[in-house]
Amino acid sequence: MNTRPAGDDALGTLCARWRRRTVAEGWRMPEDWAAPAVVPLAHAVLHGLAAEAPAQALGTARALADVGVTEGLRDVGALYDLCLTAVPHSVTLAFASGWETADTGPDPHAAARGMSGLPQHTEFLARAADIFAGIDSTREGGSLVLVTIDGRVGKVGAAARLVRWKRDVLLGEAVRLAFDARYPTGYRDGVAVVLGRSEPAGHLLADVARVRATLAGLARKNPSILRAPVRITLRPLPEDVAALHRIITADDPA
Incomplete structure (x- = not known):
């Protein structure tokens, strides 16, 4: 895709720098970064215009391209970093709204996972059931252990959706960095x-x-969003999924 509209060399240069920055920061599929929706957002940021509508359009485009919300928001942050300004809360909300409400096609789990990018409890329990039954395996030995990571600062009101979204993004990213795919994970509201x-x-x-250290660093930067220190508990599991369901339900936010 040519990201350089005729007569706007500054915009083309910004888009090229934006792509290089995002790829350098770990964009998974460099060839898939260029999408038509990046240009209106870059134009708005470059010229100090309202960026909510183009941010929402980019969020939708990223969701349809199977780009995770954390990766997508990191990409938006790279653009604002290049322009030496912070991402406005309204732009974060707009991008997240576009991502969250996009039609993600044949994979309903991707839409259900929400801002953390982690499976919901139903998906977590389904994989756990396969492990209990010997169908799936973590490829390790020993007894099964449940790790619970509680990042809630306190009750978050219905009006504080941005706080919940940011918390979910931070917790989801920290869990994925610490635990690889052999660990089934689940998430609900902090x-x-x-x-x-x-x-x-x-x-x-x-x-x-590793997850404790990652979240400690994030909590220092986001004291009103993440618990400091995060509460992490490890407990052995009984030998059936019903008991596991009872445990994680008891740990659910009220």
Whole structure:
């Protein structure tokens, strides 16, 4: 895609720099970054115009391209960093709204996961049931362990949707950085759950230490959004999914 509209060299240069910055920060599919929706957002930011509508359009485009909301918001942040300004809350909300309400086609789980990008409890329990039944495996030994990561600062009112979205994004990213795909994960409103195994000795504890350190750093920068320190509990599991369901339901936000 040619991101350089005729007669606007500054806009073309900004789009090229934006892409390079995003790719350098870990964009998963560099060839898929260029989308028509990036140009109106870059134009709005470059010229100090209202950016909510183009941000929402870009959020929708990223969702339809199977780009996660965390990756998409990081990309928007890269644009604003290049322009030496902070992302306005209204732009974050607009992008998230476009992403959240997009028709994501054949994968209903992607839409259901919401801003954390982590599975909901129904998906988590389905994978856990396969592990209990021996159909799926974490490829490790030892006993099953449930890790609960509670990042809630306190009650978040219905009007504070931006706070919840930011919290969900931060918690989801921290969990994905610490625990790889062999761990089933679940999420609901500020509380993440991870199903792991106690062996090899030290592996799970190292991952828990990693998520704790990541969230401690994020909480220092976002004291009104994340609990500091985050509350992390490890507990052994009984041998059936019904008991697991009762445990995570008891840990659900009120």
